[in-house]
Amino acid sequence: xxxxxxxxxxxxxxxxxxxxxxxxxxxxxxxxxxxxxxxxxxxxxxxxxxxxxxxxxxxxxxxxxxxxxxxxxxxxxxxxxxxxxxxxxxxxxxxxxxxxxxxxxxxxxxxxxxxxxxxxxxxxxxxxxxxxxxxxxxxxxxxxxxxxxxxxxxxxxxxxxxxxxxxxxxxxxxxxxxxxxxxxxxxxxxxxxxxxxxxxxxxxxxxxxxxxxxxxxxxxxxxxxxxxxxxxxxxxxxxxxxxxxxxxxxxxxxxxxxxxxxxxxxxxxxxxxxxxxxxxxxxxxxxxxxxxxxxxxxxxxxxxxxxxxxxxxxxxxxxxxxxxxxxxxxxxxxxxxxxxxxxxxxxxxxxxxxxxxxxxxxxxxxxxxxxxxxxxxxxxxxxxxxxxxxxxxxxxxxxxxxxxxxxxxxxxxxxxxxxxxxxxxxxx
Ligand code: LLP
Numbered sequence: 001x002x003x004x005x006x007x008x009x010x011x012x013x014x015x016x017x018x019x020x021x022x023x024x025x026x027x028x029x030x031x032x033x034x035x036x037x038x039x040x041x042x043x044x045x046x047x048x049x050x051x052x053x054x055x056x057x058x059x060x061x062x063x064x065x066x067x068x069x070x071x072x073x074x075x076x077x078x079x080x081x082x083x084x085x086x087x088x089x090x091x092x093x094x095x096x097x098x099x100x101x102x103x104x105x106x107x108x109x110x111x112x113x114x115x116x117x118x119x120x121x122x123x124x125x126x127x128x129x130x131x132x133x134x135x136x137x138x139x140x141x142x143x144x145x146x147x148x149x150x151x152x153x154x155x156x157x158x159x160x161x162x163x164x165x166x167x168x169x170x171x172x173x174x175x176x177x178x179x180x181x182x183x184x185x186x187x188x189x190x191x192x193x194x195x196x197x198x199x200x201x202x203x204x205x206x207x208x209x210x211x212x213x214x215x216x217x218x219x220x221x222x223x224x225x226x227x228x229x230x231x232x233x234x235x236x237x238x239x240x241x242x243x244x245x246x247x248x249x250x251x252x253x254x255x256x257x258x259x260x261x262x263x264x265x266x267x268x269x270x271x272x273x274x275x276x277x278x279x280x281x282x283x284x285x286x287x288x289x290x291x292x293x294x295x296x297x298x299x300x301x302x303x304x305x306x307x308x309x310x311x312x313x314x315x316x317x318x319x320x321x322x323x324x325x326x327x328x329x330x331x332x333x334x335x336x337x338x339x340x341x342x343x344x345x346x347x348x349x350x351x352x353x354x355x356x357x358x359x360x361x362x363x364x365x366x367x368x369x370x371x372x373x374x375x376x377x378x379x380x381x382x383x384x385x386x387x388x389x390x391x392x393x394x395x396x397x398x399x400x401x402x403x404x405x406x407x408x409x410x411x412x413x414x415x416x417x418x419x420x421x422x423x424x425x426x427x428x
Pocket of ligand 1: 206
């Protein structure tokens with residue numbers, strides 16, 4: 001189902017015309033569909049239930065970095081989601097949104113002392129540890145506060161996720177995780193540290209994966225390691241396969257969540273039956289994009305049209321600071337006019353007002369446009385707002401959640417005063 005579709009010639013979010021949102025809150029504005037979030041999360045929840053599991057044996061920990069708006073987090077929490085965080089700030093967001101810290105896993109290569117103390121204080125579910133040095137720091141800080149830190153090692157299975165190099169994370173040359181060949185000895189070291197409790201294993205091989213074959217290959221490598229650890233007396237309670245399933249940006253055809261989870265659980269069940277007398281292992285997922293990506297668009301207005309000899313530009317009021325993905329990864333986002341015009345189309349580059357040649361949102365799109373038209377930049381729900389910046393002293397966009405025919409402002413537009421509020425002049 002498409003949550004953004006034309007009705008009476010106008011693009012709607014669920015049952016609400018997008019022009020109503022522009023009128024109420026201005027542009028650029030991120031617009032999310034509540035139903036899309038519910039359905040995308042349900043695809044995981046239903047596959048978990050359909051494969052005979054409950055929250056104790058399978059847990060979705062939504063990856064907060066993909067879209068961290070409190071309303072999004074709160075909605076997912078209400079559906080039973082846990083959270084994958086990568087900073088103390090994200091933990092505070094989860095708590096502010098009513099999320100349960102005991103369902104939080106903490107990933108990331110650079111956790112500092114303060115973040116570790118904060119997470120220990122909130123009794124999070126697990127630290128996904130990315131180096132031996134981090135194990136040592138965790139052991140120290142946990143000792144200081146008199147706790148045992150639950151840990152999992154992020155193992156780098158060295159499989160090729162076949163995605164954009166900037167968002168591929170599971171190869172040897174990436175900075176993430178502990179090399180597969182070193183993982184066993186790192187586990188031994190962890191098991192010997194008095195203030196750690198070894199509970200799991202995790203990996204995350206990359207993002208925007210269309211096929212689940214690399215994930216199942218990574219799973220096989222983790223399974224091998226879990227068995228070897230078991231042989232050495234290190235018993236793991238959970239296995240976290242990470243996130244990574246992609247969405248449709250252009251003509252991409254990602255694997256269906258139900259199919260992927262079905263294959264994954266079947267593999268795990270076979271393994272547990274053969275080697276562990278059917279004893280279950282808790283399975284965790286860290287999806288981000290597959291939950292929020294297609295639940296959001298970026299609504300923008302055409303400020304100027306510039307027709308040139310070699311190129312036509314539509315200069316819109318959204319820019320690379322609002323949606324960084326095209327500038328950073330040459331990512332493709334579909335563009336649709338909110339109202340289709342009955343006029344000859346021309347080929348446009350859709351660009352923003354920021355003073356960089358890299359400030360483009362879409363290239364060579366055939367559109368019939370007039371100044372003042374509204375456009376929707378599609379599939380912008382993941383890594384859109386969270387990667388936005390204030391470059392060029394541009395306030396970040398507003399965020400609106402649509403529920404049926406109702407709109408809710410879930411983040412106000414930033415005003416220039418907000419942007420320099422923390423700055424001060426030198427003394428006279
Ligand atoms: N777990 C870990 C440890 C991660 O690093 C990530 C994403 C996820 C889970 C969620 O992955 P997802 O299900 O969303 O693929 N900014 C880039 C994507 C960076 C992904 C970073 N890690 C983009 O806009 O495409």
